[in-house]
Amino acid sequence: MSFLDRIRECAQFRPADYLPVHVDGQPVGLIRPDDAASLREFPQAFAVDAGGVRLAAGVPAPADRTKLVNAALRVLAERKQLLGWRDEPYPVAADDGRAVLLHMDRAAVPRFGIRASGVHLNGYVRRGGEVLMWVGRRSLDKHTAPGKLDQIVAGGRSAGLSVRETLHKEGMEEAAIPEALAGQARPTGAILYCTQREEGLRRDVLYIYDLELPPEFIPENHDGEIAEFQLWPIGRVLEAVRDTDDFKFNCALVVIDFLIRHGYLDPDDADYPSIVAGLRFDPTFRPTPRDPAGGRPDV
């Protein structure tokens, strides 16, 4: 087991296994052919052919597209052919653009390989010369990754919320971090990955914050998503990520990023460049229009 195993776990993607998903001629996602075929019974919402899936083809208004697509998805959810309905609208946009073309319930986002974003907070404490990190254990009734280890705060970013707003909202719900304390959290970067999971293709940007917490602060979960919090010496966190798969797949990468930034990994380890590159590895990511000349190779 090694840090690279954690990164490999977040890089399970073979381009040839997917068909493109378009809205209004713009690429927004990737879908497996068998999932695409299962959408043929909803021709108003999904135009399916050998070239891929078009969402709400011919419908110009984003609100109308949202209604059509989510009506069909609700049918799948009622039949248990789509699990984990959330009533959380996520924005669907072109890979290289910013205009929201429609909203889709979070439960369906991986099925269509839509890019999503989330916010993860590393909550740590300094005691003498030692660093300790708050670790959450996910509730056993969570839809994804029940019982796995997690950051003190982590949450998906719903439509209409900024990154900072998501941090404050989730900080209060998941760990009872007061507004003023959450306001001290420092943005420190992001990780990117593209990986096939049971629920579909996860193409995520996770925005990362660090927050040094006062030793007397004790997190309390208010939304039932975390079963318990524990304060671990950083060495124990490092070993759990390196030697086990106890952390949720993407939370492991957030920990590795923290360990690198705080100097716990050795640059003379021959794996170091692969690890740092692997934390921001998504071959489908298209940078914003003011783009590196080369851009990503087509996949």
Added chain:
Amino acid sequence: MSFLDRIRECAQFRPADYLPVHVDGQPVGLIRPDDAASLREFPQAFAVDAGGVRLAAGVPAPADRTKLVNAALRVLAERKQLLGWRDEPYPVAADDGRAVLLHMDRAAVPRFGIRASGVHLNGYVRRGGEVLMWVGRRSLDKHTAPGKLDQIVAGGRSAGLSVRETLHKEGMEEAAIPEALAGQARPTGAILYCTQREEGLRRDVLYIYDLELPPEFIPENHDGEIAEFQLWPIGRVLEAVRDTDDFKFNCALVVIDFLIRHGYLDPDDADYPSIVAGLRFDPTFRPTPRDPAGGRPDV
């Protein structure tokens, strides 16, 4: 001008413009066809055909390959067809391996698009609530980027030196940082890029360290590479990187990485994911053998 302009400056690479360079059947670099053609006069050192260049073809011993190749390169250097001879041997290895196949003088490394590595140190000072960063101005007689701004310490990694040893050696030569103080520097990650420059294709991994310096420490250059050091408020550093090209191309990326890790960039800026991904963007990078399943797409 923007942070993305700095990143674009380090992503000037079109795969179709290059031929592969091999040693003993292993890919080690990329070369432009006109540069490849100019090597035909040294058939013992370089086997040139439409498929690319093979270094020291048929020669099994690394030391013998090194002799053959560098003898030819010295002829080019004497004729001023290769500038900046350094007498610094750099290791040449397969993209996805670690065995050193030969050594090549640093001056020729970009001509053959060989991967290289370096170490850059962010030297900063806290004064009250304020952060200031030491900035070096490169000597006007430097071969590359004369007069440009640089980190307090930055240097290429020669054959046989570890990352940490390179930091200590360059720290003493470039800024008179004593061993004990340099020992406090914290490794914080790496940047990767692949970009065409006047000297050739730069495919570099730069290992990054942060060092909080005592306010009374004043750097002194001992090797003539830095004309002067200045201590700038971090806001001035940010503006110089964002709004000008005063920093050397790769030093700008090291500053942007520092600014991100220390919370000076806003994750709600729509460019944020492109910037963080762009700091580790090399489409030719092959991770180590324990590899993400997808790996990089072929280019």
